[in-house]
Amino acid sequence: MLDYAQGELIVQFQPGVDGKAWVVGHSELTGWKRLEVGSSTWLLSFNWARHSETELRRQYAADPRVAHVQLNHRLTSRRRPNDPRYGQQWQFWNTGQIGGQPGADYHIESAWDITTGGVTASGDTIVIASIDNGIDLEHNDLRGNVWINHDEIPDNHRDDDRNGYVDDRYGWNTALDNNDVMAGKGDHGTPVMGQMAAIGNNGLGVTGINWRIKVMHITNDFDPLESEVLQAYGYALEARRRYDATGGREGAYVVATNASWGRNRAFPSQSPIWCALYDTLGAYGILSVAAVPNSDVNVDEVGDLPSLCDSEFLITVTNLDTRDGKVKDAAGGLLSVDLAAFGEGVVTTLPNNQYGAVYGTSYATPAVTGTIGLLYASPCVTFGELTGSDPPEAARRIRDAVFASTRPLPTLTDVTRTGGALDVGAAVQLVQEACTDCLPPTSFTASPPGDASTDLIFTWKRIASIGQVDLRYRRVNSVAWDTLSDVESPFRLPGLLACQNYQFQLLAFCGDAPSRTDIITIESPGCCRLPDGFTVLPQPGGQIRASWEPLLSAVSYTLRYRTGDDPWQEVSTTEQNVEISGLRNCRNYQFELRTNCLDRSTDFQGRRQVKTLGCGVCLDSDYCPVTGFGNEQEWISRVSIPPILDNESGRENGAYFNFGDLTTGSMVAGGVYPIELKPDYRGSGFTQDFHVYIDWNQDAQFAPDELVMQQTASRGGVARGKITVPVTASYGLTRMRIIMQFTTVRVNGCPGGNNQQYSGEVEDYCLDITPARGCPPPDAVTATFDVGANATDLSWWASAAPGDTYLVKYRERTEETFTEHKVEGLGLRVDELNLCTSYEVQVASVCEGSAGTFRSVFLGDDCTSSRxxxxxxxxxxxxxxxxxxxxxxxxxxxxxxxxxxxxxxxxxxxxxxxxxxxxxxxxxxxxxxxxxxxxxxxxxxxxxxxxxxxxxx
Missing domain, CATH: 2.60.40.1930 (Macroglobulin (MG2) domain)
Incomplete structure (x- = not known):
């Protein structure tokens, strides 16, 4: 049913305009009425079968005597659904019914006055994709809103619509690679759908954000491989692609995806394909919404995927309770978490036609996803046209409306980007207020033609209602514009002066008066220089992000960086930003940028110095002091953790010394590293016991479960062991404490005593903990031939990969086939063979059962000999x-x-x-x-x- 009266318009005239005289002058009008005595607002009637409402609105809006013109919308009392459990859904209407704060809700009833979901203003059936653990297809409050692939004949074992999936009538199961989307009826997916799309106003159960909408189900088992993640998103993407390509005859009009899972303690550099997928989805107009972990962590610091994926089309959500407070066991992150929604005790659908309260970020997230679907159903004709002419821009505007309308809350100020909570009513109102009769062109951009000219090529998108587009331009600081009428995209503008700043603007005509794009300022081709706005910002997990303003003359950019006097490392890109990962924590790095143009390149310039994050507790916190040790007879002389740390020292005053950060490399989560501790003595030597503690969780304490090594050095010997970094270790600089005591260590990580009652010494060091960076090989491989044993000893440093397993391959240089050995540890003895003749040796880390990149060494007669x-x-x-x-x-x-x-x-x-x-x-x-x-x-x-x-x- 239309939400306005056909054949009627409400017009408000400018002050001083004679409304009756204006009305009499328009022969198409069949009736009129002043809505209030003495007012300038009139109700106008016309024959809607003969005159287009849209065309008359455009015509009247272009008249300078008219201030506003609008449809005569049908109004009802504040829409409240008749679902019997609606009163329990405090997230929609919070009266304090469960002890919460009245008004701590989505203010959604004002949104339902405008739209309850279902279709766009252009008539597209809106679809949301839920990537979850299944769905109860028979739930009476859900099944009417379940998306159905009508091009697929059920259970005939054929791919009827030729989309690559057999019998995908209701979606797809990526875990089982079949069409079983119910998967045990989805104890998680069913309440998620209820939040987004439980049927509203049907006199049954509860309601969702949308009363009517379609939900596509893509089922996984909540423990998916990354390949299944890509496949799940790919299913939704392919449906939207087919819909757009066929004008809606095939596929589905997917506008958003919902995901309540991810990968803890992970960073984008580890999963670039996954993160890049969100931009691909966005290019087709699909926004993706994801939940943050249900744990009290800062994802900026500890890492999380997809929360940290840098895409303008990804929205991340944390959890609020019924009193507007952020739930303690819900992650935050000022750089990465966008907003909060209600997910703590919200009432929704459960499997087997049941209802109940659910808890977690998983149930806050679908409220945002559902809101996106609701906003797409806004009754704005020009926005409906925009969804077809420029899908990515439509998605951006929906995202911006969600962010700009959030309700500020003190509890969210430092843990989310927006500092606010989802407000559905305000978001819908914001979209309506932005609705205009003539939307100016979008995606207005300029680029050089790729030749030696100073021309510019302009492109833009336009809605169907626009009749004509003009381009006007002028040099900066000029007053007069040059105007080119009735131009089409793409348009090549010749004759510009080289290396000059120009202003450009498009004027779109839907009637007599134009609507205008924002003015853009562009430097014409011919300048090969350092771009403006070159900034370098540190990111969590040993990363930085460098960005700059795009330069039209640039073909590419090269960023180089180093720490101290290390060699420069370079990375090139065609984008206006680049992320560098694998950097040391808490280090000063230098960055310089070079612009590469068609015929030349600039020098490296614009040096920026940035300190990476992750300084951690090692340098900033006070650990428990060490007392009661005396080192008159013995002390620690060497600490070696190759390739991380190697330090020789003498007898320290007070039998304790904090050496700070002497590391030459970083440890990675899950990595395994050898440690060798050597004592020294005043006399002939004694047996020494070593205990090593590492503060993995960075709470400035040495807990009993952080004791990582207990080894004894015999008289004249050394103590050897291995350090395994927990995958849950916090990133950044943390403290290691080495306690050496004569015969047996009889103290904990905070030794205290009097009058040198303990014979030995204690040393503290910083260790740098970073995320694993893929599966890299060891940095160095060496070979030693033992002549007496007729064997070759291969050894290598621990790699920056998790685990302690390596694959070693060797062959004579003239042979094609390698001999392979899988090795636990950092060495291999090859008996009865001298590799130090003419051999190639390759060593790779083994990660999750597969070998990574190999480090190759070509050996000749220059091997180190044991003699x-x-x-x-x-x-x-x-x-x-x-x-x-x-x-x-x-x-x-x-x-x-x-x-x-x-x-x-x-x-x-x-x-x-x-x-x-x-x-x-x-x-x-x-x-x-x-x-x-x-x-x-x-x-x-x-x-x-x-x-x-x-x-x-």
Whole structure:
């Protein structure tokens, strides 16, 4: 039923206008009435069968004597559904019925005065996709709103609509790869649908945000692989694609997806394909809504997917209770969580035709998803046209309406981006207020043509009601406009001056008066320079995000970065932003940007210095003090966790020292690392016991379950063990405490005593905990041939991958087939074989049963031999290091140097220089070497070797 009277318009005239004279001058009008004595508002009547309501509204709105013109809408009393349990649904109408705060609700009844859902103003049946654990298709309060694929004949075992899914009458089950969407009737999915779309005003049970709408069901088992996530979203995406491609004859008009699951403690760099999917969905006009975890965490710090996915088409939701308070066990995040909705004790549908209260962020989220569907049903003709002409822009406007209409709450100020709660009534009202008779063009953009000209190519989208579009432009600071009439997209504008700022605007005509786009200012082609607005912002999890204003002349951009004097690393992009992951926590990094144009590139410039997040408790918090130790007889002399930490020390004053952050690498969640602890003594030595604590949860305490190592070093020996980083460890710098005590450690992580009653020493260090970054290989692989045992020992550093499993492959260089070994730990002995002849060795981390990228090393006769005597580092030097032009190596008189060699990171020899005469130094050019890390090897006449790291930049 139409919600307005056909053949009637309400017109309000400008002050001073003679309304009756105006009416008499319009012959199409069949009647009129002043609505109030002395007012300027009139009710006009016309023959709607002969005159278009839309056309008359446009015509009258263009008349300067008319202030406003609108339809004569039908009104009812504030719409309240007749569902018998509606009074229990405090989220819609909170009177304090369960002890809550009156008014802490969605203010939804004012929204239902305008729309109760179902179809767009253009007649498209609105569909929401619920990606959940199943649905009770027989629930009497739901089944009328279940989406049905009418192009699929049920149970004939054929793909009738040729969409790639057999018998998908009601949706698809990605977990089972079949059409079983009920999956045990969905104890979670059924209440989720009830929140969005329980049938309203049917005299039964409860109501949803939408009284009428269609919900597509995509079922998973809440423990899906990421591939199933992609498939689930892909099903909804394909339905919308088919709908758009066939003009609505096939597929479904999906406007939103709802998901109540995710991956805890994860970051976008680990799942780029998943995160990118939200932009793909958005390109077709689909908004995605996701729940945050049901735990009291800050997802910005600990990570969460999809909450941290950076897409303008993704909305993340946390949970509110009946008193407008954020639920404690609901995550927040000022950078990543958008808003809150009610999900704590909300009454909705349950399986088997039941009803009841449910709890969690899972039930707050569908309220937002349902609101999106409701907003698409707003009775605005031009917005309905926009959903067809520019689906992504329509989605953005719906998202903006949801965000802009949130109700501010103090409890949400620091934990959500909007600082507010969902307000359905305000959102619907905002969309209605934005409704105009003539919507200006959207997606108005300019780009260079890709040649040497200074022309610009303009593109835009327009609704069907627009009759003509004009383009006008002028140089900045000019007054007069140049106007080009009746232009079509795309439009090429020639004759611009190079490298000048211009203003551009489109004028759209639906009647006599135009509607205008915002003025955009663009620099014409010809400038190859650093773009404006170059900013670098730290992100959680060892990441940064760099962004800048797009430059039309740029083909691409290159960002380079480093910490300290490390070599620069580069990444290129065609976008106006880039994310860098895998950075060290709490480190100062330098960033520089270069613009790459068609015929040239700028220098790197615009240096920015940014400190990454994650400084954590190690440096900022006060841990319990250490007392009661004396180290007159023994002390800790070396702590080694390759490649994370290697520190030698002497006897410390007070038998305790906090060394702070000496790390050269970071540990990853789930990673396994060897640790070696060496004591030293005043005399001949004693047995020493070591306990190692690591504050994994960063609460500035050493709990009993944070004791990670208990090992004893025998007299003259060392203590060895392994550290396994929990997958739940908090990211950032945290504290490690090493306690060494004669014979047996008899204290906890907070040792206290008097008068040196404990013989030993305690040292504290910072450790850097970051997320695992995929499945990278070890950074270094070495080989040693044991002549006596006729065996080759391969060893490597722990990789930045979770776990302690590696796949090792080796072969002679002339062979095609590898020999493979799966290894637990950081080494492999290959018996009866000398790999130090002419072999290729590859080592990869094994993650979730599969090998990642391999690190390859090519071995020759330059392997380290167990019989060789190493040349000590103290006996020779290399300066400068890092080097960019040349490096000079010098040594002491007692070393009979024969040659100097430089090896690349993959084991290839790049340089060899033999000693010339009696000189005690060699200078070697390195400017021909690519920037990076190299191994510098000094060889004496007996074949003994010494090595050190060389950085070339």
């Amino acid at each position: 060789e005597v190493r040349i000590p580092v103290s006996a020779w030097s290399a300066v400068p290091n890092p080097a960019s032009d040349r490096v000079t190596v010098s040594w002491t008189d007692d070393i009979p140097v024969d040659a100097l060699e430089i090896y690349t990171a993959d084991g290839r020899r790049a340089v060899r220089r033999e000693r010339e005469g009696p000189l005690r130094e060699l200078t070697i050019p390195v400017d021909h070497l690519p920037p990076g890390l190299y191994l510098l090897v000094l060889i004496d006449t007996s074949g003994n070797r010494g090595g050190r790291r060389l950085v070339v930049r």
